[in-house]
Amino acid sequence: MPPCVIGADPKTITSLFHIMDQHPLPSPALTGFNITMTAQEKAAMAAFLDLSSDYLTGGYKRTREEYSFNDDLTFTSSLRASVPLCEENPKNATVSPCEEKPENTPVYVKMPPTCDDPTDDSLEAIAAEIASCKRCGLCKTRTNTVPGEGVTKPLVMVIGEGPGEDEDRSGRPFVGRAGQLLDRMLDSKGKIGLSRNTNCYIANTVKCRPPGNRNPQPDEISACVPFLTRQIKTLRPKIILTVGNPSTQTLLDRTEGITKLRGSLTVFRGTLMMDGDFNIPLLPTFHPSAVRREESLKAPVWEDMKTLRRKLCELDAEYAARMADIPL
Numbered sequence: 001m002p003p004c005v006i007g008a009d010p011k012t013i014t015s016l017f018h019i020m021d022q023h024p025l026p027s028p029a030l031t032g033f034n035i036t037m038t039a040q041e042k043a044a045m046a047a048f049l050d051l052s053s054d055y056l057t058g059g060y061k062r063t064r065e066e067y068s069f070n071d072d073l074t075f076t077s078s079l080r081a082s083v084p085l086c087e088e089n090p091k092n093a094t095v096s097p098c099e100e101k102p103e104n105t106p107v108y109v110k111m112p113p114t115c116d117d118p119t120d121d122s123l124e125a126i127a128a129e130i131a132s133c134k135r136c137g138l139c140k141t142r143t144n145t146v147p148g149e150g151v152t153k154p155l156v157m158v159i160g161e162g163p164g165e166d167e168d169r170s171g172r173p174f175v176g177r178a179g180q181l182l183d184r185m186l187d188s189k190g191k192i193g194l195s196r197n198t199n200c201y202i203a204n205t206v207k208c209r210p211p212g213n214r215n216p217q218p219d220e221i222s223a224c225v226p227f228l229t230r231q232i233k234t235l236r237p238k239i240i241l242t243v244g245n246p247s248t249q250t251l252l253d254r255t256e257g258i259t260k261l262r263g264s265l266t267v268f269r270g271t272l273m274m275d276g277d278f279n280i281p282l283l284p285t286f287h288p289s290a291v292r293r294e295e296s297l298k299a300p301v302w303e304d305m306k307t308l309r310r311k312l313c314e315l316d317a318e319y320a321a322r323m324a325d326i327p328l
């Protein structure tokens, strides 16, 4: 097997699988060794590599598709097929960024030094890294990256799924009609009293627009979520408000839909990611786009906003004092 550079990245793991596929054991270089792997051994190796990758890329355990292994030397993985290799091209790489790979071409991938080993975790530095990121296929179709916006010490961090057309054009999150509704939800005529201009930060799970406003795919979320977790770590909001399925399921590592998860305060456990015990209350609610489409969702969203206000009053004395004379 030729030398390769392995970093802590989900796509690097994919690359390792690719190399295994291209150079099944025993290889000519290993003549004399009797090396075979059972499906069980391959599954154990994949689980170990995934766990290592999750730990080193921010401590967040990702939900992955099932791998499929055989006892013979043929390797198949649904992940391999679904993840585009779209890394920056290291010096000794044989593949250019974002280019299609010819069949049977080995891939040597080096971690981008800027993403998962940050030396500067200011919001500006994270945004600069996002601006040049090519870690997933969404880099090919974006007009602008959309890192997020708001105050630097927010009471609430609102997290959606991904930029839409207006956001892609402007580089700002939640600026279309759904964004305007989000702003109204957060303020609720002063009864909730939240705004991106004074006490909120608004971001998305992926920072580039999925074409046609489709939901981001699991591999795109896996590639992008280290940016989000670094933003959370830097901002340290009092509460996270997830809107819609992708952000809720990603941060809670749950598979249930938003209809079931909304309205219940839970905790985003960033223990590994945050370098110690660091848990943040998390409240899921419906995405404002869904509320625009479905009038009946307004009532549960209003209940969720009231839950948000009550929890914030527990957590922040200044906010509680400001809201004391404003009836719900």
Ligand code: SF4
Pocket (backbone or CB within 6 Å): 130, 133, 134, 135, 136, 137, 138, 139, 145, 206, 207, 208, 220, 223, 224
């Ligand atoms: S969506 Fe995220 S990971 Fe993918 S290219 Fe954009 S910034 Fe990079």
